[in-house]
Amino acid sequence: MANLSIDAAKKRSFDAIVIGSGISGGWAAKELTEKGLKTLVLERGRDVRHITDYTTASMKPWEFEHRGKLPLEVRKENPIVSKCYAFHEGSEHFFVKDKEHPYVQEKPFDWIRGYQVGGKSLLWARQTQRWSDFDFEGPARDGFAVDWPIRYADLAPWYSHVEKFAGISGNKDGLAELPDGEFLPPHEMNCVESYFQQKIAGAYKDRHVIIGRCAHITKPNDIHLQQGRTQCLHRTICERGCPLGGYFSSNASTLPWAAKTGNMTLRPHSVVHSIIYNVEKGKATGVRVVDAESMEMMEYYADIIFVNAAALNTNLILLNSTSSRFPHGLGNDNGLLGKYMAFHNYRASVKAEYEGFMDFTTDGRRPNSLYIPRFRNVHKQETSFLRGYAAGFYARRSSVRNEEGHGEDLKRNLLNPELGLWNVGSHMMGETIPKESSYVALDTGKKEAWGVPQLRVSIDYDENDDKMVKDYFEQLTEMFTKAGFINIKTHDSRHAPGLDVHEMGGVRMGNDPETSLLNKWNQLHSCKNVFVTDGACMTSTATQNPSLTYMALTARAVDYAVKEKKKKNV
Numbered sequence: 001m002a003n004l005s006i007d008a009a010k011k012r013s014f015d016a017i018v019i020g021s022g023i024s025g026g027w028a029a030k031e032l033t034e035k036g037l038k039t040l041v042l043e044r045g046r047d048v049r050h051i052t053d054y055t056t057a058s059m060k061p062w063e064f065e066h067r068g069k070l071p072l073e074v075r076k077e078n079p080i081v082s083k084c085y086a087f088h089e090g091s092e093h094f095f096v097k098d099k100e101h102p103y104v105q106e107k108p109f110d111w112i113r114g115y116q117v118g119g120k121s122l123l124w125a126r127q128t129q130r131w132s133d134f135d136f137e138g139p140a141r142d143g144f145a146v147d148w149p150i151r152y153a154d155l156a157p158w159y160s161h162v163e164k165f166a167g168i169s170g171n172k173d174g175l176a177e178l179p180d181g182e183f184l185p186p187h188e189m190n191c192v193e194s195y196f197q198q199k200i201a202g203a204y205k206d207r208h209v210i211i212g213r214c215a216h217i218t219k220p221n222d223i224h225l226q227q228g229r230t231q232c233l234h235r236t237i238c239e240r241g242c243p244l245g246g247y248f249s250s251n252a253s254t255l256p257w258a259a260k261t262g263n264m265t266l267r268p269h270s271v272v273h274s275i276i277y278n279v280e281k282g283k284a285t286g287v288r289v290v291d292a293e294s295m296e297m298m299e300y301y302a303d304i305i306f307v308n309a310a311a312l313n314t315n316l317i318l319l320n321s322t323s324s325r326f327p328h329g330l331g332n333d334n335g336l337l338g339k340y341m342a343f344h345n346y347r348a349s350v351k352a353e354y355e356g357f358m359d360f361t362t363d364g365r366r367p368n369s370l371y372i373p374r375f376r377n378v379h380k381q382e383t384s385f386l387r388g389y390a391a392g393f394y395a396r397r398s399s400v401r402n403e404e405g406h407g408e409d410l411k412r413n414l415l416n417p418e419l420g421l422w423n424v425g426s427h428m429m430g431e432t433i434p435k436e437s438s439y440v441a442l443d444t445g446k447k448e449a450w451g452v453p454q455l456r457v458s459i460d461y462d463e464n465d466d467k468m469v470k471d472y473f474e475q476l477t478e479m480f481t482k483a484g485f486i487n488i489k490t491h492d493s494r495h496a497p498g499l500d501v502h503e504m505g506g507v508r509m510g511n512d513p514e515t516s517l518l519n520k521w522n523q524l525h526s527c528k529n530v531f532v533t534d535g536a537c538m539t540s541t542a543t544q545n546p547s548l549t550y551m552a553l554t555a556r557a558v559d560y561a562v563k564e565k566k567k568k569n570v
C-alpha cells in the first residue's frame, strides 16, 4: 500500500522554488527551468495571462466610465497608491490597494506594489541602464556601506545575456560611466532635444545628454519573435499591458518561456509565509505557504530557494523565517537583516521654456525620454555631498487650447490648437546612502489577513539628499541657461520616500559575513541554498534604474546555483 504522506510530500517537492513572479522572479524561473530544474513559482497575487488578461489594453478613451481618471472616492480610499503617476482607470487592477495590504509607517513611506503574476513588470517605466565600476566601487571609495563583492566585469556578460533576451533599445554612446549594452536601434530625439544635447556637449567635457535606454523592441530579433513578441508601436499605454509584447514584462517574456520548457509549475494565490530551515541538515528545505483563497497553510520543498518577492517583502519573508538556529530571521547572524535600506531620490525637477525652433513641432508619441548620466563625484569627490544624481530630460511643443466660438467654430478651434513655446523639463534621480537607521522590521502586534506580521518601515532622507537636491537645481539651471532656455523653475516635491519605486537593501551583498548577509553569488552566507536577487540584495543604489541589474544578478546567481547543485554543494 502506498505511503500517503510520502506521496503527498513528493508532489510538493521540486528542484527549486522561486518566491515572486515579477521582474527578478520571472528571470529566476526562466533560467532555472531552461537548465532543466523542476521549478515551483509561488506568487501571492492572482494570475495575469499575457494578452487575455490585459482587459483595458485596447479600450478607447471614451470607453472608460471616467475617461481614464479615477473617481475622487477611489483616490480618497487609496491615498498612497493614488500618488503614483501610473495608477489610473486603465491600470488600477494591477496595483495593490492601500486598505487590502496595510503596513506600518514609522516614518512616512509610500509603498507602491503590484501583487499579481508579473508583479510590477506590468507597470514599470522600462528604463534600463547598466552600472559601471564607478558605481560598484563607490561604497569602498567613499567609505559608506560595505564594499560590493563584485565588479562590473563580473556582471557584464550577464547584462549582455539578459539584454539580448529582454530587448533593450539604446544608442552606443561610449561612456565609461554608463557602459553600452546589446542594443536594439535607439529612439529618435526631437529637434530641441538634439539641440540641448549639442549645447551640453559643447559646454562641458563630462556631461552628456543621451536617448534613454529602455526595454522596448524597436526592431525585433529572432529571439523576440520566438517569444511571440513584436515591435513596439508607440501606443504609450504600456501600464495597461501590451498585447504586442512590445515592452519587456515577465508575463510576455520570461514566464511563458519558462512554461514552454515543461519544467515550471506556477502557483498564484500563494502567500509565502516563511522559509523552513532544517537544523540537522543545516539548510533550508522548503517554504510555508498560505493559500490566499482557502487560507490553508501548506508546505513545499526544494533544494534551492530563490527569494524574489521585491525588496521589502523579501526582507519580510526572511525576518519571518525564524528557527532555533535563526531566532531573528533566516541568515540573520549579525543582526543586520532589514537594515541599510536605501532608495532613489526623485523629489526634484526643473522646468523651462524655449523660444527657438518655432517652425517645428513633434509628431506621434515615444515611450521613452532622454537621460543625463551622473556627472557629479564620478572620478573624484568634488562636492560636499556623497555620490550624485542622473537626470531625465524631455522637450515638447506646448499647445494652447482655444475654446472660443460656438458649434463648427468651436469644434475647429478645439481640433486645431495653436502651438506655444517649447516646454523642456528634467527630473532628478539621486542616489541615497544606505544607513543602519533606515530599516524595516516585523510589527508582531499587527498581522496581514494571511497571518503574516505587517512590515514596519522606517526610511528617511538625510542632509546628503538635501544638499544633492540643491546642487541639482544649481547645475540644471546652469545647463538650461547655457542652452538659452527661459523661465526656468525648480520644484522640490518633498514627497516621502517610496514613490520612486526603487527601494533596495536590507539583505545586502558583501565579502564579510559580519557586515553583510549575502556573498558574491547572492547566496546567504549562513544558509547556502537560499539566494536573494531582487532589490533587497543591493549594497548601494547608484543612480541607474535598478531592474536590469536585478535581472543580470539573477541570471548569474542561477547559473552558479545550478552548478553548485550538480556538485551537491547546495
Ligand SMILES: Cc1cc2nc3c(=O)[nH]c(=O)nc-3n(C[C@H](O)[C@H](O)[C@H](O)COP(=O)(O)OP(=O)(O)OC[C@H]3O[C@@H](n4cnc5c(N)ncnc54)[C@H](O)[C@@H]3O)c2cc1C
Binding pocket: 019, 020, 021, 022, 023, 024, 025, 026, 042, 043, 044, 045, 084, 086, 112, 114, 115, 116, 117, 118, 119, 120, 121, 123, 124, 125, 126, 127, 128, 270, 271, 272, 273, 308, 309, 310, 311, 313, 314, 317, 501, 502, 534, 535, 545, 546, 547, 548, 550
Ligand atoms: C510606475 C513604476 C515605474 C517604474 N519604472 C522603472 C523603470 O523605469 N526602470 C526600472 O528599472 N524599474 C522601474 N520600476 C521598478 C520596477 O518595477 C522594480 O524594480 C521591479 O519590478 C522589481 O522586480 P522584483 O522582481 O524585485 O519585484 P516585483 O516585480 O514587484 O515582483 C515581486 C513579486 O513578488 C510577489 N510577492 C510579494 N510577496 C510575496 C509573498 N510573500 N509570497 C509570494 N509572492 C510574493 C508580488 O506579488 C510580486 O508579483 C518602476 C516601478 C513602478 C511601479
Ligand code: SF4
Binding pocket: 216, 231, 232, 233, 234, 235, 236, 237, 238, 239, 241, 242, 243, 244, 245, 246, 247, 367
Ligand atoms: S508603447 Fe509600445 S510597448 Fe507600450 S503599449 Fe505601446 S506598443 Fe506596447
